[in-house]
Amino acid sequence: MTSPKSFGLLAPYLFISPFVVLFLIFGLFPILFSFYLVFHQWDPVQGLESMQAVGADNLIFAFEDPLVWLSLSNTLWLAVASGLPQHLVAIPLAYLINERLGRWRNTMMGVYFLPYITSTVAIAIMFSTLFSTDYGTVNVLLQSLARWELLSNLLPDQNIDWLGQPETIKPVVAMVVFWRYVGFNTILYVAAMQSIPRDLYEAARMDGARGFGIFWHITLPQLKPMMFFGVTLTVIGGLQLFEEPFILTGGKGGIEYAGMTTAMYMYRTAFEFNDFGLASAISWMLFIVILVLTLVTNRAFRVKGGQ
Numbered sequence: 004m005t006s007p008k009s010f011g012l013l014a015p016y017l018f019i020s021p022f023v024v025l026f027l028i029f030g031l032f033p034i035l036f037s038f039y040l041v042f043h044q045w046d047p048v049q050g051l052e053s054m055q056a057v058g059a060d061n062l063i064f065a066f067e068d069p070l071v072w073l074s075l076s077n078t079l080w081l082a083v084a085s086g087l088p089q090h091l092v093a094i095p096l097a098y099l100i101n102e103r104l105g106r107w108r109n110t111m112m113g114v115y116f117l118p119y120i121t122s123t124v125a126i127a128i129m130f131s132t133l134f135s136t137d138y139g140t141v142n143v144l145l146q147s148l149a150r151w152e153l154l155s156n157l158l159p160d161q162n163i164d165w166l167g168q169p170e171t172i173k174p175v176v177a178m179v180v181f182w183r184y185v186g187f188n189t190i191l192y193v194a195a196m197q198s199i200p201r202d203l204y205e206a207a208r209m210d211g212a213r214g215f216g217i218f219w220h221i222t223l224p225q226l227k228p229m230m231f232f233g234v235t236l237t238v239i240g241g242l243q244l245f246e247e248p249f250i251l252t253g254g255k256g257g258i259e260y261a262g263m264t265t266a267m268y269m270y271r272t273a274f275e276f277n278d279f280g281l282a283s284a285i286s287w288m289l290f291i292v293i294l295v296l297t298l299v300t301n302r303a304f305r306v307k308g309g310q
Contacts, residue, residue, distance in 0.1 A: 040283040047279060061284035071285060073260055074268040075292070080173055081248070081264065082241030085180035089188050089237060094226065096185075097192035098218055112193060115186030123183075127250035130179050134165035141165070166251060169261035176248045176262055183247070184240070188233050195229035196222060231304035238300055242293050245270070265289050 041061055045054040065071050100111050118126065133140045142162040149159070165171045199222065207217050245266040248256070254271075256263025265285065273282035 037283040037286060040280050041287055042280075044278070044280045046277045048277060057280065061280045062288075064281060065284040065288055070260065070263075070268055071265070071288070074256075074263050074265045075289075077173065077256075077260075077262065078242055078244060078264040078266075081177050081180065081244055082238065084173070084177040085184075086234075086237040086241045088181055089185045090230065090233060093185050093188035093233075094192055094223075094230075097189045097196060098222060100189070101193050101196045108193075112190055115189050117186065118183045119187040121183075123246040124250060126179065126183060127247055130175070131166065131251060134175055136162050136164045136167065139165070167258060169257070169259045172252065172257040172262040176251055179247050179251065180241075180244065184237070188237070191229055191233050192226060195226050199225045227304060231300070234304070235297060235300050238296050239293055242289065242296065 042056060042058060043054050044057045044061070045051075096115075100108055100115075104111055134142075136142065139162075142165075145159065146162070163171065165175050203221050203225070204217060207221050212220065243266055244264045248262045248264055249267055249270075251257075252262040254267075256267060266289070269282050269285045269289070272285060273279050
């Protein structure tokens, strides 16, 4: 029998063992196995015995594949076009909610947070309907405005195929991503603003600061840690973008692959072309890009003096 003393020593390990086991199976093992697959060619339909070592061929092919670089450029474009406006809008919006809305603050926070918790499929279907070529609300509105004489020369005289043209696919996807996540960042900044000591504002007002001066010299500097956190999440999420462009473009990336992200191409390589080795090589290339940009973000938000 196990003595009470020995059980007391083992108890902490027994309590954390479920997490450790699940992490090893569903966390660490897939990472190590994907790295192993980088150097192998494997069609999972044929079983593990079909796995063949190919050395660095997958990495070489990935670096030479033009679709990899096209998908990566699309991903970076979407990450910047949808990510940067999120924070440019979320910060002043959070300041307005926190300082001006009073008892309506929590209600508005819930309204802006709603798109973030809504199903991605439902959002994509809704925007696909809005941007429909023949009966979409956006085209109907543009055609109505085009009848005005002042706007007739500025707006198109026919419906736009938003999701069927290379030059319009990415802006539509970026707008959907922006609409979905700007509320999440707004909530982050509202929470950060509520943690700023009110004494700082009172001292600033006693020194003559007003309005925009308080926002610029007090609020923004105090938001820097949350800005670093929010921008880091945006960088990582933007480079892993998959669901919105996948559904909006029918899973193929649209005309000329204009909406195909790296995550989409990796998914197609693995589950449509059954080349898990190449898909793993693409995933590790994407990991390196995310790592580099995260380090750049960390350096950009580093406090002077190394703190």
